[in-house]
Amino acid sequence: MDKEKNHLQKDEEYEIDTLTNDRLIKGHDYDGIRELDNDLPPWWKWLFYITIAFAIIYSIRLFVFKAPDLIQNDEYQKEMASFNASNAVAKAGKTFEVKLLTDKASLAKGSEIWHKICAACHMADGGGLVGPNMTDKYWIHGNTPRDLYNVVTNGVIAKGMLSYKDQLSDKARMDVVSYILVKLQGTKPAHPKAPQGKKYE
Amino acid sequence: MSVERFTYDNKFTKLFMYATILWGFVGMLVGLTAAFDLIFPVLNAGIPWLTFSHIRPLHTNAVIFAFVGNGIFTAVYYATPRLLKTPMYSKTLGAIHFWGWQLIIVAAALTLPLGLTQSKEYAELIWPIDVAVVIIWVIFGINFFMTIVQRRMKHMYVAIWFWIATWITVAVLYIVNNLQLPTSLLHSYPIYAGVQDALVQWWYGHNAVAFFLTTPYLGVMYYFVPKAANRPIYSYKLSIIHFWALIFIYIWAGPHHLLYSALPDWVQALGVVFSIMLIAPSWGGMINGLLTLRGAWDKVRKDPVLKMFVVGVTAYGMSTFEGPMLALKSVNALSHFTDWTIAHVHIGTLGWNGMLTFGMVYWLVPRLFSTKLFSRSLANVHFWLATLGMLFFAIPLYFAGITQSLMWKQFTDAGYLAYPNFLETVTQILPMYAMRAFGGSLYFTGVILFVINIWKTVAAGKFVRYEEDQAPAREIDTHGAKENLQWGWHRKLEGKAVKFSVFAFIAILIGGAVEMIPMFMIKSNVPTIAAVKPYTPLELQGRDIYVSEGCYLCHSQMIRPFRSETERYGEYTKAGEGVYDFPFQYGSKRTGPDLAREGVQSLPNYKPDSWHYNHMLDPQKMNAESIMPPYPWLITRNIDIASTPAKIRAMIKLGVPYPKNYADKAVGDLKVQAHKIAENLRQSGIKVDDNKEIIALIAYLQRLGTDIYKDK
Numbered sequence: 001m002d003k004e005k006n007h008l009q010k011d012e013e014y015e016i017d018t019l020t021n022d023r024l025i026k027g028h029d030y031d032g033i034r035e036l037d038n039d040l041p042p043w044w045k046w047l048f049y050i051t052i053a054f055a056i057i058y059s060i061r062l063f064v065f066k067a068p069d070l071i072q073n074d075e076y077q078k079e080m081a082s083f084n085a086s087n088a089v090a091k092a093g094k095t096f097e098v099k100l101l102t103d104k105a106s107l108a109k110g111s112e113i114w115h116k117i118c119a120a121c122h123m124a125d126g127g128g129l130v131g132p133n134m135t136d137k138y139w140i141h142g143n144t145p146r147d148l149y150n151v152v153t154n155g156v157i158a159k160g161m162l163s164y165k166d167q168l169s170d171k172a173r174m175d176v177v178s179y180i181l182v183k184l185q186g187t188k189p190a191h192p193k194a195p196q197g198k199k200y201e
Numbered sequence: 202m203s204v205e206r207f208t209y210d211n212k213f214t215k216l217f218m219y220a221t222i223l224w225g226f227v228g229m230l231v232g233l234t235a236a237f238d239l240i241f242p243v244l245n246a247g248i249p250w251l252t253f254s255h256i257r258p259l260h261t262n263a264v265i266f267a268f269v270g271n272g273i274f275t276a277v278y279y280a281t282p283r284l285l286k287t288p289m290y291s292k293t294l295g296a297i298h299f300w301g302w303q304l305i306i307v308a309a310a311l312t313l314p315l316g317l318t319q320s321k322e323y324a325e326l327i328w329p330i331d332v333a334v335v336i337i338w339v340i341f342g343i344n345f346f347m348t349i350v351q352r353r354m355k356h357m358y359v360a361i362w363f364w365i366a367t368w369i370t371v372a373v374l375y376i377v378n379n380l381q382l383p384t385s386l387l388h389s390y391p392i393y394a395g396v397q398d399a400l401v402q403w404w405y406g407h408n409a410v411a412f413f414l415t416t417p418y419l420g421v422m423y424y425f426v427p428k429a430a431n432r433p434i435y436s437y438k439l440s441i442i443h444f445w446a447l448i449f450i451y452i453w454a455g456p457h458h459l460l461y462s463a464l465p466d467w468v469q470a471l472g473v474v475f476s477i478m479l480i481a482p483s484w485g486g487m488i489n490g491l492l493t494l495r496g497a498w499d500k501v502r503k504d505p506v507l508k509m510f511v512v513g514v515t516a517y518g519m520s521t522f523e524g525p526m527l528a529l530k531s532v533n534a535l536s537h538f539t540d541w542t543i544a545h546v547h548i549g550t551l552g553w554n555g556m557l558t559f560g561m562v563y564w565l566v567p568r569l570f571s572t573k574l575f576s577r578s579l580a581n582v583h584f585w586l587a588t589l590g591m592l593f594f595a596i597p598l599y600f601a602g603i604t605q606s607l608m609w610k611q612f613t614d615a616g617y618l619a620y621p622n623f624l625e626t627v628t629q630i631l632p633m634y635a636m637r638a639f640g641g642s643l644y645f646t647g648v649i650l651f652v653i654n655i656w657k658t659v660a661a662g663k664f665v666r667y668e669e670d671q672a673p674a675r676e677i678d679t680h681g682a683k684e685n686l687q688w689g690w691h692r693k694l695e696g697k698a699v700k701f702s703v704f705a706f707i708a709i710l711i712g713g714a715v716e717m718i719p720m721f722m723i724k725s726n727v728p729t730i731a732a733v734k735p736y737t738p739l740e741l742q743g744r745d746i747y748v749s750e751g752c753y754l755c756h757s758q759m760i761r762p763f764r765s766e767t768e769r770y771g772e773y774t775k776a777g778e779g780v781y782d783f784p785f786q787y788g789s790k791r792t793g794p795d796l797a798r799e800g801v802q803s804l805p806n807y808k809p810d811s812w813h814y815n816h817m818l819d820p821q822k823m824n825a826e827s828i829m830p831p832y833p834w835l836i837t838r839n840i841d842i843a844s845t846p847a848k849i850r851a852m853i854k855l856g857v858p859y860p861k862n863y864a865d866k867a868v869g870d871l872k873v874q875a876h877k878i879a880e881n882l883r884q885s886g887i888k889v890d891d892n893k894e895i896i897a898l899i900a901y902l903q904r905l906g907t908d909i910y911k912d913k
Contacts, residue, residue: 040442166768
């Protein structure tokens with residue numbers, strides 16, 4: 001590169017900085033601060049050019065070609081479609097049986113879900129607060145595994161009990177229902193909520 | 202040519218410097234309190250102004266406008282006269298500027314913890330204080346620009362360019378973002394709503410970083426680094442290119458705070474591409490700072506001032522690379538709403554702003570007091586505490602952010618969210634929060650040493666109020682002289698302050714205008730949704746309580762278009778849903794779950810009224826591990842019912858379609874709705890009166906996100 005052309009014109013415009021041998025620009029002296037006449041570092045220039053190229057290509061892809069990976073609703077629809085397709089395959093042919101589970105693993109899983117999700121309203125010990133007491137023999141919607149499973153699956157929206165069918169798998173719902181019936185029933189919570197519903201023996 | 206003699210007055214430099222130190226100390230102490238609040242939510246002891254959501258805005262405003270703000274003025278009042286060879290224009294204006302600014306800070310410190318806020322980040326101050334800020338900023342501007350007018354130097358140095366750009370841009374940003382309609386002395390609504398408000402706010406918020414934390418501190422760098430190292434600036438050309446590129450490009454990048462939000466794709470894209478193009482201009486500043494030290498590296502090893510400058514400028518380089526990376530949609534999909542962002546800003550603030558300020562003060566004090574620094578080794582210890590503190594702060598938060606985000610997005614094989622309970626993703630990262638508080642404590646210990654060191658130095662020295670200098674009068678340029686270098690045209694511009702300022706003004710206007718004008722003028726950018734209706738008066742009051750309590754500092758209201766979000770929170774947020782949201786409440790950080798659809802009964806997060814009541818009173822009762830602070834005062838405080846008609850009238854003025862004369866009926870409607878909710882609570886055994894704030898807040902929470910679900 002012809003460095004001389006870039007600067008210039010007469011050598012008397014410059015002095016030499018003794019520590020670096022770079023050229024100081026004459027007349028540039030602000031409260032003792034001098035300025036060197038160094039060029040832009042080439043790598044820096046290239047960095048700038050590359051980012052500008054990126055910007056141009058990105059913009060063309062969006063504004064001219066409407067690239068679907070830059071349009072967020074398209075991206076979302078694609079994500080959902082690919083999930084739904086694979087989910088349909090996974091679910092096909094599988095039936096689920098509603099039946100009380102008493103094995104250790106299921107009850108442990110049920111306990112975990114209870115403490116993480118349900119305790120917020122029913123309290124960890126099942127004594128109830130916003131939701132009803134789970135330790136007594138009174139039930140609003142019945143006491144069979146199927147009754148409980150239906151409540152947890154579909155919720156009682158108007159009363160503040162949520163539907164968990166999109167949040168917990170069939171099996172997970174059965175785990176937590178079993179946990180209620182096997183582990184919580186008959187225990188003595190710290191602050192039991194007054195009975196609600198009918199008594200079931 | 203005759204040489205003229207004149208004197209610099211160091212008084213305001215000294216005062217601004219003291220203020221910098223004082224507010225830095227206070228602001229960081231408040232930040233540390235906030236960090237501990239997050240680990241121990243009950244630390245607030247039931248006191249509103251100790252609660253995280255009240256002191257977080259205090260912290261950000263204090264460190265930005267009080268600490269860095271006074272730091273800027275320290276540098277400007279010291280360097281401008283010396284660079285232009287003339288004293289500052291007016292001592293009276295200097296005094297008004299100094300005391301006015303400090304009064305504003307005190308007013309902020311009194312109002313923010315009380316919940317008097319607009320809720321727009323870094324623009325929280327209520328309207329009377331905003332007016333004061335504008336007045337004082339203009340006073341500062343007059344003092345600064347008149348000094349330029351009176352200069353003896355023909356040309357303006359690059360530090361001055363950056364301060365000119367700062368002054369102009371901050372004025373524009375502050376005014377545009379703070380346009381608001383007062384409903385009382387202490388309350389107002391912004392004139393923008395929803396996604397438009399969000400765009401204006403983040404155009405402001407991003408450029409507060411750019412033009413309050415960055416450009417003025419580049420001015421600091423350009424003056425104090427070469428002075429302290431006694432070395433020439435590496436490249437004059439680089440100064441020119443990176444200055445213009447930086448100020449022109451920066452202003453466009455705001456939308457990167459709103460990626461994957463209700464903002465239209467085209468605006469998001471502009472935010473992405475301009476952020477990427479910012480890398481080189483930002484690094485231009487870093488290179489020019491670091492390479493100025495060529496030939497002085499032996500000094501750097503020994504001198505704490507230079508060491509701080511090196512770490513500061515390096516931190517600048519790091520965060521200006523990280524920033525553009527966070528602006529890539531794929532990275533942002535992971536990082537947004539997490540602690541990653543918090544780590545990112547603290548590399549910038551603790552590193553760049555903090556280190557540069559400390560270095561500047563360590564350099565200035567011995568000169569202002571004609572003595573030596575009390576202890577060099579103490580300053581060295583400060584340097585190490587600050588450096589380590591910064592790392593211990595940021596690294597755990599990077600881990601925290603990434604961990605939590607991955608947990609939010611994780612699905613089980615069966616296609617369910619792996620962590621349906623949001624709180625689980627919070628307890629997972631609490632140890633990281635503790636580490637952050639430790640890092641912050643290290644950094645703060647360094648600040649204590651700094652204060653002691655400065656104190657002792659000041660005590661040992663004697664203040665040099667006046668300094669003599671001399672320079673020839675400015676030669677008034679009749680025609681173009683011999684500016685025949687390659688960059689001669691720019692050299693000429695440096696001698697023309699007015700022209701220079703006008704060019705800078707144009708450069709910073711373009712980006713904002715291109716993004717904002719279509720957002721307001723073209724309807725398709727905010728498609729109307731017929732089901733979206735104005736808030737009821739009670740919900741409106743509840744919303745104002747939500748704003749005032751600062752819930753948006755922990756809760757977003759912006760569901761992003763990802764399956765992991767729509768499964769957790771429901772349908773993603775649409776632009777048309779926010780048209781009555783004055784101000785918008787998208788939030789920028791999810792310490793708690795998103796609340797955009799909290800009221801939708803068919804969604805997994807729905808909670809009955811009684812749950813909300815118990816939860817606001819004592820979140821730890823509902824979830825022992827919750828880090829949400831208790832808000833017991835909501836149960837005892839009364840709704841400010843009398844303010845309702847004024848608020849409705851303001852809403853009508855802003856274009857919200859309430860029926861004519863609705864302001865007169867609003868209170869009646871409010872009472873009916875409040876009674877219904879309170880009655881419902883009483884039925885589930887809760888003793889509560891109709892007129893308590895909690896009732897309005899519940900009304901608002903139960904309304905959230907429901908409009909577009911009505912017919913589903």
